[in-house]
Amino acid sequence: MRLLTCLFPAALAASVALTPARAADPTPQPGGTVRIYQRDNPASASILEEATYSTNVPFMSVFNNLIRYKQDVPQNSDASIEPELATSWAWGPGGTSITFKLREGVTWHDGKPFTARDVKCTWDLIQDKGPEKLRKNPRKLLWSNVQDVVPNGDHEVTFKLGRPQPSLLAMFASGYSAVYPCHVTPAQQRTRPIGTGPFKLAEFKQNEMIRLVRNEHYWKKDRPYLDSIEMPIMTSRATAMLAFQAHKLDMTFPLEVTPPILRDIRKEVPAAVCAFGxxxxxxxxxxxxxxxxxxxxxxxxxxxxxxxxxxxxxxxxxxxxxxxxxxxxxxxxxxxxxxxxxxxxxxxxxxxxxxxxxxxxxxxxxxxxxxxxxxxxxxxxxxxxxxxxxxxxxxxxxxxxxxxxxxxxxxxxxxxxxxxxxxxxxxxxxxxxxxxxxxxxxxxxxxxxxxxxxxxxxxxxxxxxxxxxxxxxxxxxxxxxxxxxxxxxxxxxxxxxxxxEGGTCWWPQVHGFTQMVNSSYNGYRFEDLWIEH
Structure with a gap:
């Protein structure tokens, strides 16, 4: 019986120090479904319009960013940023521009090609410069230093800035910085989102269920591992935790485990794996x-x-x-x-x-x-x-x-x-x-x-x-x-x-999830998640 692994990470180094030694994870197995309860009914599926990880958790895996935080590193920092839809980036003179070279051969879930024009459309949408409008725009001011977004062909784009801004890479890496397609309206993104991510939305029933299925044309040919992710909407935390303990769920909603709940899980389900911090x-x-x-x-x-x-x-x-x-x-x-x-x-x-x-x-x-x-x-x-x-x-x-x-x-x-x-x-x-x-x-x-x-x-x-x-x-x-x-x-x-502080628990058959210690929004691409079966 595998004992509960409970992490209290004060920082990346501390979390590593407090993690008990364990055998390396087995080779990932493709296929299967992971069930993660959803804590409430999200207002919409539109990551650009919402301000809660009740939207990020179920829908971050539908999209990609230009760059992102590594999904297996608990502490977000500039050192843990890696390419995603961009393959590389370079600062211009004086730090007043940044140019991204874009990945070729990427398609949206509806089969249309991803290009630099989509990047420009996304930031025009955020900055309220384009023909389409967001109904809610909670992060518009974050991007006020961006003066223009200039495509250079289909596979390169330059962001021109009004002044240097050291935080810009972190902002691009945020789970809220999804790239949207030009050809899909903001209204559709609220209920039937189209992205380039590892999963596609199959079902979004208000107050009932969110179900994602594998994007068979994902640009990472060996990802995602899972066939699907099911997220029953369960607004009672007590009910959800009992369902987890009864193995009707494979994983809790991230960060919803409190210290008293953690004690209960330790007592009732000693095989569970938990991260807390x-x-x-x-x-x-x-x-x-x-x-x-x-x-x-x-x-x-x-x-x-x-x-x-x-x-x-x-x-x-x-x-x-x-x-x-x-x-x-x-x-x-x-x-x-x-x-x-x-x-x-x-x-x-x-x-x-x-x-x-x-x-x-x-x-x-x-x-x-x-x-x-x-x-x-x-x-x-x-x-x-x-x-x-x-x-x-x-x-x-x-x-x-x-x-x-x-x-x-x-x-x-x-x-x-x-x-x-x-x-x-x-x-x-x-x-x-x-x-x-x-x-x-x-x-x-x-x-x-x-x-x-x-x-x-x-x-x-x-x-x-x-x-x-x-x-x-x-x-x-x-x-x-x-x-x-x-x-x-x-x-x-x-x-x-x-x-x-909060925790996430999962059954030991689930692999590939890392709880991040300095953001609750950036760790849900789920392309590395897999389940033994």
């Missing part, structure tokens, strides 16, 4: 700054002071989560600020009683008290990873006379409300697709970003976003990044509660 997803409080009375910065300040971060960490993760600012803390993250800086930020003083007394004084001055609480709905997504911390948040806000009522919302409704800014207070999770400040700052805190759900806007600070973005010296860039992150927390832009 950081994922670059943070829980955060979002407050709509345009909705009275939350347009008053003093109320937002009081809310930030009410948060007991250690209680969240202990209750939800049994101590296995990290406290930090907007950037993933070290050692899993490169850009997280030092501990001594964290303690100086608003609400981060470990003396919670003192913080809350200060918060209550603010609330008293605004006319609130035990006999006159501020009543508000606390909106959140209706899955456990969101609901559980929302319940704790409601309890903590009561300490400063804010009486919250939980408003759980199904995934499509949740993201639609956030996009419309149609909420007052919410418990949110923010996943970062790459471990780089550009993605974090521009996507979540820039004035015009669709994902700036709290409507925080600081044009002067945004100039510092640009300054750190083009700084080539890593140590100098870190100091700029820390100062920005510190101001975001003191401005109550989107108070970060904790950086989550």
């Amino acid at each position: 950081s994922m670059n997803v943070n829980s955060n409080l979002i407050v709509n700054r345009d909705k009275p009375p939350f347009d008053n910065p003093e109320i937002r300040k009081a809310m930030a002071l009410a948060i007991d971060r250690k209680a969240f960490v202990d209750i939800l993760f049994e101590g296995k989560a990290e406290i930090g600012g907007a950037l993933l803390p070290a050692p899993n993250g490169v850009w997280g600020m030092p501990d001594d800086m964290k303690k100086t930020m608003l609400g981060y003083d470990p003396d919670v009683a003192k913080n809350r007394e200060q918060a209550r004084e603010i609330m008293k001055k605004l006319g609130y008290g035990p006999d006159h609480p501020l009543k508000v709905k606390i909106s959140t997504r209706n899955i456990p990873a969101y609901r559980d911390p929302a319940v704790i948040l409601i309890d903590q806000l009561r300490e400063i006379w804010i009486d919250g009522e939980l408003e759980p919302l199904d995934t499509p409704v949740w993201f639609a409300k956030l996009a419309r800014k149609d909420y007052a207070v919410g418990m949110n999770l923010t996943g970062n697709s790459i471990d780089d400040p550009d993605q974090t700052f521009y996507e979540n805190f820039a004035c015009k970003s669709e994902r700036n759900y709290s409507q925080y806007c600081n044009p002067e600070l945004e100039k510092q976003f640009d300054a750190q973005s083009q700084e080539m010296d890593v140590e100098k860039r870190k100091k700029l990044v820390w100062a920005i992150d510190q101001q975001l927390q003191n401005d109550v832009a989107r108070p970060i509660i904790l950086h989550m």
Whole structure:
């Protein structure tokens, strides 16, 4: 009987050190089906339009990127980037352009050839420059430095930039940077996506099933190994875990295994293989700054002071989560600020009683008290990873006379409300697709970003976003990044509660999956996944 392998990777080196020695995997076997439950009903299959790995996990394998992170390396970094639809890339003089040579002989799932024109169409779509429009465009601002995309024949394309940008390779390697075909509309990509990836969509039944089948014309002739991947949609995490333990599923939804669940699996299924660790997803409080009375910065300040971060960490993760600012803390993250800086930020003083007394004084001055609480709905997504911390948040806000009522919302409704800014207070999770400040700052805190759900806007600070973005010296860039992150927390832009950790479990017959430690979005190409049979 194979014992549970449980990894707690603090970084790539740490994860290697903590992994027990084991025999090399056997030779991959082609064929078979792997069943992975899907945690909720994705709003659509369009990777360019969505902002959740409920879309990346089932649909990343339908597409390819120009370049990608190696799928068997836990820690994403520039050193783990490899070609995909591009065969090579080269920077131009001064770092203001990058040219990709493209793979020849690649076809879309409908048989039409992939060319440089498709690359241009994709980034024109993202930048809202083409005739077609995305319904949602959460990462548009990430690409604002791209001035033009210029094909040179069918198999070469150059991205021209306004300034140097060290993060650009990481952005291209993100699981959100899928290349779309020119000849397929964005509307079709939401329900019947066409890609060049190792799997094709066979079935997408809302609230029931997602099924992928092998792309027999994939440009990697010996991939994928599997015939199909089936993903029954199971919104109850408890039900899904019982199904896994009963061997009705081969693998859990990635990163959904919590410490208590891991203990249960260790007890009930000692043969299971599990990975557990950081994922670059943070829980955060979002407050709509345009909705009275939350347009008053003093109320937002009081809310930030009410948060007991250690209680969240202990209750939800049994101590296995990290406290930090907007950037993933070290050692899993490169850009997280030092501990001594964290303690100086608003609400981060470990003396919670003192913080809350200060918060209550603010609330008293605004006319609130035990006999006159501020009543508000606390909106959140209706899955456990969101609901559980929302319940704790409601309890903590009561300490400063804010009486919250939980408003759980199904995934499509949740993201639609956030996009419309149609909420007052919410418990949110923010996943970062790459471990780089550009993605974090521009996507979540820039004035015009669709994902700036709290409507925080600081044009002067945004100039510092640009300054750190083009700084080539890593140590100098870190100091700029820390100062920005510190101001975001003191401005109550989107108070970060904790950086989550989670796990994935699979039966030992399943091979070829690696859980990444600094992104929950980039590891689901699944072309190397195989099952003994």
